[in-house]
Amino acid sequence: MTVLDVRHLRKHFPLRRGLLGRTAGYVKAVDDVSFSIEAGETLSLVGESGCGKTTTSRCILRAIRPSSGEILFRTGTGEQVDVAPLEKKQLRPLRRQMQMIFQDPFSSLNPRMTISEIIGEPLLVNGMTDTTIRNKRVADLLELVQLPSAYLNRFPHAFSGGQRQRIGIARALALNPSLIVADEPVSALDVSVQAQIVNLMLDLQDRLGLAYLFVAHDLSVVKHVSHRVAVMYVGRIVEIAPTTGLFNTPWHPYTEALLSAVPVPDPRRRAQRIVLEGDVADPSNPPSGCHFHPRCQYATDRCRIETPALREIAPGHSVRCLRAEELSLMGVPAA
Amino acid sequence: MADEPILSVRDLHTHFFADEGVVRAVDGTSFDLHSGRTLGIVGESGCGKSVTAKSILRIVERPGRIVSGQIMLRRQNGSTVDLTTLPTDGREMRSIRGGEIGLVFQEPMSSLSAFHTIGNQLMEGIRLHKDLSKRAIREQAIELLNMVGIPRPSQRIDSYSFELSGGLRQRVMIAMALAAEPRVLIADEPTTALDVTTQAQILDLIRRLQQERDLAVMLITHDMGVIAEMADDVVVMYLGKEVEKGPVDEIFHAPRHPYTQSLLRSIPSVLAEPRSRLATITGSIPHPFARPGGCPFHPRCPDRHAECETTVPAEVEIGENHVTACHLYTKVPA
Numbered sequence: 001m002t003v004l005d006v007r008h009l010r011k012h013f014p015l016r017r018g019l020l021g022r023t024a025g026y027v028k029a030v031d032d033v034s035f036s037i038e039a040g041e042t043l044s045l046v047g048e049s050g051c052g053k054t055t056t057s058r059c060i061l062r063a064i065r066p067s068s069g070e071i072l073f074r075t076g077t078g079e080q081v082d083v084a085p086l087e088k089k090q091l092r093p094l095r096r097q098m099q100m101i102f103q104d105p106f107s108s109l110n111p112r113m114t115i116s117e118i119i120g121e122p123l124l125v126n127g128m129t130d131t132t133i134r135n136k137r138v139a140d141l142l143e144l145v146q147l148p149s150a151y152l153n154r155f156p157h158a159f160s161g162g163q164r165q166r167i168g169i170a171r172a173l174a175l176n177p178s179l180i181v182a183d184e185p186v187s188a189l190d191v192s193v194q195a196q197i198v199n200l201m202l203d204l205q206d207r208l209g210l211a212y213l214f215v216a217h218d219l220s221v222v223k224h225v226s227h228r229v230a231v232m233y234v235g236r237i238v239e240i241a242p243t244t245g246l247f248n249t250p251w252h253p254y255t256e257a258l259l260s261a262v263p264v265p266d267p268r269r270r271a272q273r274i275v276l277e278g279d280v281a282d283p284s285n286p287p288s289g290c291h292f293h294p295r296c297q298y299a300t301d302r303c304r305i306e307t308p309a310l311r312e313i314a315p316g317h318s319v320r321c322l323r324a325e326e327l328s329l330m331g332v333p334a335a
Numbered sequence: 336m337a338d339e340p341i342l343s344v345r346d347l348h349t350h351f352f353a354d355e356g357v358v359r360a361v362d363g364t365s366f367d368l369h370s371g372r373t374l375g376i377v378g379e380s381g382c383g384k385s386v387t388a389k390s391i392l393r394i395v396e397r398p399g400r401i402v403s404g405q406i407m408l409r410r411q412n413g414s415t416v417d418l419t420t421l422p423t424d425g426r427e428m429r430s431i432r433g434g435e436i437g438l439v440f441q442e443p444m445s446s447l448s449a450f451h452t453i454g455n456q457l458m459e460g461i462r463l464h465k466d467l468s469k470r471a472i473r474e475q476a477i478e479l480l481n482m483v484g485i486p487r488p489s490q491r492i493d494s495y496s497f498e499l500s501g502g503l504r505q506r507v508m509i510a511m512a513l514a515a516e517p518r519v520l521i522a523d524e525p526t527t528a529l530d531v532t533t534q535a536q537i538l539d540l541i542r543r544l545q546q547e548r549d550l551a552v553m554l555i556t557h558d559m560g561v562i563a564e565m566a567d568d569v570v571v572m573y574l575g576k577e578v579e580k581g582p583v584d585e586i587f588h589a590p591r592h593p594y595t596q597s598l599l600r601s602i603p604s605v606l607a608e609p610r611s612r613l614a615t616i617t618g619s620i621p622h623p624f625a626r627p628g629g630c631p632f633h634p635r636c637p638d639r640h641a642e643c644e645t646t647v648p649a650e651v652e653i654g655e656n657h658v659t660a661c662h663l664y665t666k667v668p669a
Contacts, residue, residue: 263560
């Protein structure tokens with residue numbers, strides 16, 4: 001069952017210049033992005049900073065209003081609703097069904113509230129006014145994220161980063177959402193704790209059939225959590241594929257370069273890397289044709305002129321590159 | 336490792352004296368830095384890796400101070416000086432800091448001034464350590480920017496740090512660190528704030544400059560991947576203690592301390608099967624004021640026994656240049 005179906009999503013931020021604030025152009029932060037997520041599935045959005053992955057997730061949660069496109073969300077009653085054009089009031093009943101896990105567990109929990117208040121707040125706001133019933137639900141949620149119920153009346157400062165992230169997850173799960181948007185949920189954590197949270201997210205997904213939109217820059221973590229991965233570059237998806245296909249046989253030169261840049265924790269594999277020249281293109285003034293061409297070692301004159309379309313090149317595997325068939329790109333080495 | 340080390344740290348203890356108690360941020364660390372080699376210092380938050388670097392540079396903030404130990408620097412003229420005995424703000428320490436020892440921090444945003452052009456900051460660094468004319472200093476600054484791979488250096492020298500991307504800022508930081516031609520470079524999480532592709536560029540740059548200048552590099556990171564990529568030798572730290580120290584290949588392929596072993600098992604890898612669960616280390620890093628007695632890792636250790644709770648394990652040599660501090664090895668003859 002498709003929980004989320006995003007079609008031709010665009011978010012263009014106006015660039016204002018001068019005293020009168022005239023619009024001098026647009027930053028195409030998200031530029032024609034389409035993907036879908038099934039129940040029980042994780043789709044990861046990856047890319048460098050400024051690629052539009054966070055803006056995409058903020059559009060889906062309707063923290064910001066997209067410029068155009070559809071965001072079809074399947075509600076608890078089974079009907080598909082386009083949340084893109086909805087007003088604040090209409091969004092309210094839908095918000096409980098799509099929840100967010102934040103990056104920084106230190107700033108995302110209110111320091112003046114106890115754990116029981118933090119997790120119980122969404123329940124209270126949504127009408128669970130009976131304290132006994134609410135506390136029972138909060139205790140169940142704590143158990144779900146493997147925290148002792150003795151912690152109920154403590155404040156966030158008493159917890160480590162990993163425990164706080166569990167609290168954030170419990171709060172996100174309080175209203176039985178079907179979609180969780182997780183923006184860099186483990187990147188602020190220490191390695192030994194990161195592993196615990198990754199496993200917890202995998203377990204919760206298997207138990208509750210959650211759909212995850214996982215926004216991350218760390219491809220190693222992405223490999224451990226994703227069913228499918230979408231790679232973004234300057235506002236566009238350049239490749240989207242099942243995890244194994246994307247890591248083993250990438251079809252886009254940018255994906256190849258990203259994979260090659262990940263340091264592998266084995267000193268015997270100090271491979272020759274593809275070191276990309278320069279920086280990510282400026283989204284307010286992107287290069288012509290394929291946005292990646294100035295940094296692409298395979299670029300030809302055609303790439304400077306023609307804008308490649310996203311096209312399916314293998315089952316479930318789409319790529320936005322004019323030369324995909326001609327190239328034979330390197331994935332990660334076999335383990 | 337036949338040659339003499341440039342910098343030797345011996346049994347360094349740096350403690351922080353807070354109202355709530357004493358935090359033993361660095362609690363007995365010893366290692367050597369050699370020309371042309373990279374020492375990786377790896378560990379999770381609170382392990383003391385950054386305080387170790389700050390101790391060497393004598394920039395530990397109050398209420399912290401070096402309690403005991405030696406930091407022996409072999410100087411350019413052949414003499415050896417113990418940095419722990421020098422006044423923090425004295426002339427000698429100032430000429431060493433940023434002079435013989437260059438440093439690169441994690442945050443290129445906050446370590447550069449927003450009020451001065453990068454050229455101004457870079458030229459100040461050169462002026463402090465070299466006696467040159469204004470024009471020569473500017474030429475040298477442009478040369479440095481060129482060396483660290485900044486395009487159009489003669490124009491970029493007049494830009495401000497906020498006009499540059501994170502990768503370029505980190506290149507400027509490296510240029511500043513190398514301005515006085517140091518022989519030791521301390522890099523504290525130099526690529527943590529950067530994207531992977533930029534990280535690859537910066538690591539490449541550090542490697543190239545090391546070869547060109549025969550630098551001794553001390554690379555501090557939490558990222559085992561970066562260590563595997565860059566280091567010749569590795570120190571693994573946990574709560575201020577070095578738990579294992581050895582050549583990079585042995586640390587990754589024959590780790591002996593249970594913490595090193597668990598840490599290596601728990602890191603996600605691009606080589607893993609998709610959707611595979613990670614091995615975990617139970618619990619979390621203790622609060623610095625609630626440091627466990629005995630071996631600091633014992634509450635989380637899969638191999639702990641009674642002795643670990645009471646006695647701090649001594650370092651045992653378990654191979655050539657490979658030592659570990661764990662009771663599993665204290666009884667068996669090395």
